[in-house]
Amino acid sequence: MSHPLTLTLTGAAGQIGYALLFRVASGEAFGPDTPVRVRMLEHPRALKAAAGVALELQDAASRVLLDVDVSSDPRHAFDGADVAVLAGARPRTAGMERADLLEANAGIFGPQGAALNDVAADGVQVLVVGNPANTNTLVVASHAPDVPADRFTALTRLDHNRAVAQVAQRTGAPVADITRVTVWGNHSRTQYPDLRHARVGSRPALDLVGREWADGPFVDTVAQRGGAIIAARGASSVASTATAVLQHEHLRRHDVPGDDWTSAGRFSDGSYGVPEGVVCSFPVVAADGTWQVVPGLDLDTTARARIDASVAELLDERDAVRALGVLGPGAR
Numbered sequence: 001m002s003h004p005l006t007l008t009l010t011g012a013a014g015q016i017g018y019a020l021l022f023r024v025a026s027g028e029a030f031g032p033d034t035p036v037r038v039r040m041l042e043h044p045r046a047l048k049a050a051a052g053v054a055l056e057l058q059d060a061a062s063r064v065l066l067d068v069d070v071s072s073d074p075r076h077a078f079d080g081a082d083v084a085v086l087a088g089a090r091p092r093t094a095g096m097e098r099a100d101l102l103e104a105n106a107g108i109f110g111p112q113g114a115a116l117n118d119v120a121a122d123g124v125q126v127l128v129v130g131n132p133a134n135t136n137t138l139v140v141a142s143h144a145p146d147v148p149a150d151r152f153t154a155l156t157r158l159d160h161n162r163a164v165a166q167v168a169q170r171t172g173a174p175v176a177d178i179t180r181v182t183v184w185g186n187h188s189r190t191q192y193p194d195l196r197h198a199r200v201g202s203r204p205a206l207d208l209v210g211r212e213w214a215d216g217p218f219v220d221t222v223a224q225r226g227g228a229i230i231a232a233r234g235a236s237s238v239a240s241t242a243t244a245v246l247q248h249e250h251l252r253r254h255d256v257p258g259d260d261w262t263s264a265g266r267f268s269d270g271s272y273g274v275p276e277g278v279v280c281s282f283p284v285v286a287a288d289g290t291w292q293v294v295p296g297l298d299l300d301t302t303a304r305a306r307i308d309a310s311v312a313e314l315l316d317e318r319d320a321v322r323a324l325g326v327l328g329p330g331a332r
Ligand SMILES: NC(=O)C1=CN([C@@H]2O[C@H](COP(=O)(O)OP(=O)(O)OC[C@H]3O[C@@H](n4cnc5c(N)ncnc54)[C@H](O)[C@@H]3O)[C@@H](O)[C@H]2O)C=CC1
Pocket: 010, 011, 012, 013, 014, 015, 016, 017, 041, 042, 043, 046, 087, 088, 089, 090, 091, 108, 128, 129, 130, 131, 132, 133, 155, 156, 158, 159, 187, 236, 237, 238, 241
């Protein structure tokens, strides 16, 4: 057995928590030989439900779960965290403006960042799932100045998977043959799922799917998939999100196989003209447990315009949280 790992999950009594935790208990998240301590952070009103999930986790008689802890205190829940998955967020409700949502979530992510900064393990890795995921990442990181910026990511592997699945469906090729897909920008409707460098087996994907489809229906389907799921299910994506979280974490630790890459939201290092200080989805590979941007991809004018539009939205969101005064002392 390897060294035990501490996972802190926020919003642990929520839908994604329920889908994720039992896959952690089965060893799927960190491997069958890595013992895991789970620390669940919940809002006080959901503590009872979280305690119920903890009872069920006990009943899974997992061989990897060492213990399960439930708390509403971030300083307790993040104590010793090696991996923090932040799914606890305030959803948008009727009548709420985007600024209200940003402010409400900043009230959650700010204190969590401060706690992470003080009590998490030195090498903590933070994955933000709760929406608006990119800007929540900005907020949490700004309150954790001692944690290097490259340890914070926003989940866009779900969008990446949605893009791969669309190409598989259109071409009839197996998912395993589809590589080098990229999701750029914000985890929102402005995101740009990009097939310009994608391959199906050894062939350029654009030769098989057609540029018109790649620039039109494909982008719309992937970017609006979250809304389509909500319309169909009456609730947002849950199991596919948990799958994406597990893949994101697995690939971050083991690297992306072959000459493929994945997509993740990370602080821009200025690559591809994206200004530093925003959390943007890029094509990434893993090196020593952090995500590195894949360099040197050509961007034509269509791709450039799409990326710029999504980055403009990210800058607007950053300006909004700045104006609300909710960024911490470690704003990057
Ligand atoms: N990045 C992505 O690809 C995706 C992101 N999401 C987002 O993930 C988030 C969670 O989704 P669900 O689990 O379906 O929602 P949910 O509403 O079922 O669960 C959210 C949980 O967060 C908890 N919570 C609220 N305030 C908290 C606080 N201060 N500390 C700890 N926990 C707190 C709530 O009590 C609730 O149990 C949402 O923001 C959703 O929009 C969902 C799908 C995909």
